[in-house]
Amino acid sequence: MSATKTNSFMQAGSRGKSRRGRTPSIDMEKIENAVREVGAQMEDISMKDVADFLGVNVTTLYRHVGGIDGLRRIRASLSRSDLPALPATKGHTWQSWLKVLADYYRSALLQHPDLLDFVQAALDPDFLNLEQEASILVQYGFEPRA
Structure with missing residues (x-):
């Protein structure tokens, strides 16, 4: 393998875009908190807005809640507990x-x-x-x- 190929490989790996091997530290409590905060600022919530608030990519959030319906269930459950x-x-x-x-x-x-x-x-x-x-x-x- 030439030095050029090694360097380009190292550069690609050092950019930090890939999250392979390291899962961001989020859990349901953090997700509920994010849903509460994001939901207070807007009428509808999105996977992207909640993921951005948590500092993770959308795919990571999908792994925890299964999609927008999961976020809406969390939001409704939080609202229900306020009644x-x-x-x-x-x-x-x-x-x-x-x-x-x-x-x-x-x-x-x-x-x-x-x-x-x-x-x-x-x-x-x-x-x-x-x-x-x-x-x-x-x-x-x-x-x-x-």
């Missing part, structure tokens, strides 16, 4: 409680529009509220169904 507890049932009929619940969700969606992706899918990001709501309706006399 207050479900409205209390005390003093309500099932009809009046459902009205209060509808107001609760309307307010939540106005505050956190990123949750709309999951409402349209008819899935609560963590299913906990859905189970609690069904349980409350059973307490009001609705029949439980599998």
